[in-house]
């Protein structure tokens with residue numbers, strides 16, 4: 642058994658990824674080559690995924706956020722990311738407002754994967770998001786967003802839900818599309834210096 646056979650990406654995965662991500666065949670093939678070099682097993686573990694995030698966020702602690710992102714892309718729940726799951730992750734986590742990206746954002750916030758978001762889950766993701774923010778940038782946040790709790794309360798408030806209510810995927814997506822604040826608060830975008 643092993644990885645001696647496939648040096649080229651399978652046609653099926655390639656076509657599938659072209660459709661889902663709009664990346665070109667060349668881009669995907671190039672990534673696949675790199676992926677095989679860096680990850681000969683063909684599977685990314687949670688630890689390796691955290692290391693990838695650590696490279697992008699050298700001034701903060703992206704571990705818990707990386708763990709949530711990993712969970713949301715491990716669609717077959719086998720505890721690893723294969724190439725396809727990984728490329729979709731790359732594509733989805735770049736900021737954007739397509740419905741597919743908002744579907745992903747929903748799955749990120751739906752920590753227990755039960756199809757609904759609670760305020761507690763929003764708080765949990767806000768806590769992870771906060772750890773992405775470098776210390777020097779924390780002081781620049783507006784008063785009503787400068788702790789994970791405040792950010793969670795503000796974000797939850799965008800959906801006009803009571804504390805004990807829960808939020809379905811459709812409500813989440815509509816809410817985010819209709820509310821600039823919600824759109825901004827579900828992501829962390831590094832402040833440009």
Ligand SMILES: [Ca+2]
Nearest residue numbers: 715719721722
């Ligand atoms: Ca998987």
Ligand SMILES: [Ca+2]
Nearest residue numbers: 751753755757
């Ligand atoms: Ca949930």
